[in-house]
Amino acid sequence: MRTPKSRALGRALRQAREDNDLRLRDFAAKLGRDPGMLSRWETGERTPRPDQVAQILALLGVNGERYEEIIRLTEGTRASQWLALTLPEQREQLNTLVDLEQSATTITEASPLLIPGLLQITPYIRAIMTSGSVPPDETATRIAIRNGRKEVLKGHNPVRLVALVGEAALCQLIGSPEIMAEQLRYLLDAASWPNVDLRVIPFSTGWHPGLEGLFQLIESKNATPVVQLENRRSGLFLHEDDDIDPYRRAIEMMLRVALNHIDSTDLIARYANRWETAL
Template sequence: MATTPKGRALGIALRKVRKECGITLRELASMIGRHSGEISRWENAERPLTPERVAQILTALGVNGERFQEIVALAYDSKNPPWVATTLPEREQQLSALIEFEQTATLITAVAPLLVPGLLQDRGYIQAIMSAGGVPPSEIPTRIAIRVGRRDAITRAQPVRFVGLIGEAVLHQVVGSRKVMAQQLRHLGEMNGRPNVSLRVIPYKSGWHPALEGAFTLIDSDNATPIVQLENRRSTLLLHEEDDVSAYQEAIEQLQSAALNEHDSIKLISGVFERLEKNRDT
């Protein structure tokens, strides 16, 4: 069965509650009269769950109140797209699912016309974005840690392949300061040196291209439905229906035709970096 974003989030939530309670799969199976293998498949989103079954599991684990309602809500329409997350609990659930999709992916393609893709951002750049974006200062260290931690998907021993298609504007938009941008461009060069990472720049002269419609990320996996993530200031959208995903796959093909090759992209990034380094204190 294809794994959907909401189905993945539901399985993650149930596994988290079970582990918080110190209950093993076998113990939970005994409590609700099911087989431990079946529960494992539920937690891995390999089998669908009804709201009634979710309620049974949560009741057995002693979960009630607001958390009970939030998790049961994931079971409704877990197969149906799109998943628009607007509330804080929904966005946290969605982020958990997204991180697991990233960790189990075979290929992540990030299209970013204006900002460096999240998995390629360094700490100074992240902090500059969050500080200017109005994130409460007390929350910034935790959010930076989460974003940097997600980078493990492309830096670990057996990393996910990553393709970044970035607009030329990304290189010239000063985020934080010239010093911050110089370090971020240095970081891009270092990341591109990894054998699993490919970075290509879409030049100004390319004319109209699909990235001008907005940033998005396509996550491909051998054991889950491909998903597309779109994000704005107030909400996040995850798509997994075939027609929706196909539209973004076609957009990526167009962008790959419009982008500079990897060698010329790094040459362009290096040139901007050198100018920033020379003038970063002015």
């Protein structure tokens, strides 16, 4: 089974080969492997042993920290969960998240306290990172990655986004009233896109599963569904049915208590007006 971590390993191997300007068939011959097998390794459909990965990296001249990072990806590729605690592994998870989003058909994001990542505008993102003490030399790169991820919502065959937004995200000041007004006006625009189902869960609902924290369910036609969670110190990917099902049920519960499309946009518009009058 193709797991998020096996995808990450495959992507890292493919990137290392492409960095050396080697075509897959040519490198397979150099490696003494069947091109089909090498292709399956690079897509994550099959997982090479650590010694096979070491051989690949040696032939490609990969060494030092990058060598160690890729070798660590061979550990637990078939495990039911992928927990990333170190910064290098969290970066690999981010790369895998981008890959998953680009091949997804539907993304459901539950975001009780902040605007969902795929719907955040640049000033809103920058305000979060500045308040979160992200080093200035990393801010521009992170903003570019976040904005690049939003491209999945556009184009010929855009992903379907179901955004379950807590009312708290509409009234929590991030940056300035001007930024909040611009962000909520952008939400109203996004809500009109045919591939975006934006639903607000009001304060009056009481408890619902989204209050337990942000999560994202990513579904694709030819891949196992993945749930992605993150906090300040770690990231977690789940892909087993027993782990995915509780999040599916949580989404069903939140959809039942969320406002419909018209009431959601009305509430967003009211908060946008409040922020504009606060300027």
